[in-house]
Amino acid sequence: MEDVSGKIADVVNDREVILNRGSKQGVEVGMVFKVLSRYQRDIKDPDTGETLGAVERVTAVIKAVEVAANFAIARTYRTRQVNVGGSGSSFSMLFQPPKYENRIETLRVDPEQGSPLPESEAAVQVGDRVRSISEDDVPDVTTYTQWVVDAN
Numbered sequence: 001m002e003d004v005s006g007k008i009a010d011v012v013n014d015r016e017v018i019l020n021r022g023s024k025q026g027v028e029v030g031m032v033f034k035v036l037s038r039y040q041r042d043i044k045d046p047d048t049g050e051t052l053g054a055v056e057r058v059t060a061v062i063k064a065v066e067v068a069a070n071f072a073i074a075r076t077y078r079t080r081q082v083n084v085g086g087s088g089s090s091f092s093m094l095f096q097p098p099k100y101e102n103r104i105e106t107l108r109v110d111p112e113q114g115s116p117l118p119e120s121e122a123a124v125q126v127g128d129r130v131r132s133i134s135e136d137d138v139p140d141v142t143t144y145t146q147w148v149v150d151a152n
Contacts, residue, residue, distance in 0.1 A: 002026045004132040008035065011122050014106045015076045017062060019130055022070045029067050033074060033130040034141055035060040035123075058141050059123045060107055062130075074130075076105040078138070 006021035017035075021027050037057040045052055062074035081100045107123050133141070 002132075004031070004033075006130050008124055008126055008128045008130060009071060010126060011107065011124060012073070014108050014122075015104075016065075017074055017107070017124060019064070019072045019074055020070075021130075022068045022072050024069050027064055027067050027072045027132075029064055031064045031072075032133055032135055032138060033062050033064070034058045034133050035062060036129045036131065038125070038128055059128065060105065061133075061138055061141050076107060078105045079103060 004021055004026045006019050006025065008017050009020040010018040012018060019027065019033070035058065037059050040054040040056055042054050043052045044050065060076060061078055063077045064072045064074045066073040079102050082103050083098045083100055
């Protein structure tokens, strides 16, 4: 697959976005993208004051699920197991057995917000940059989105 860069054209809900790139630009179903934060941190040399470059933060990892000629729908898909039972941080939880829940990554800043997803609570926004990445690179990508209980 070729590298594809684009932008978020619309935030549909807490797990789906529309990209401004589609099959004409090389997007294929299953292609994985990292969503880059709109905030970059410039790194300056402490001796010279010269700007050395910028650190880009990843806000989310998404996968193309539907592709049209000029746009694609992409959704969060990564899951992880979280212990919500015993062996926790409080004394009373130490004696309870572990209880695991599957959590799925969302585009929310606050998982307690209801629907629709208010723009102020979205980790991604219209205009945020996206860049395709290899599926092999996904485990190394850290995001600051929320992980909520997977309904599936």
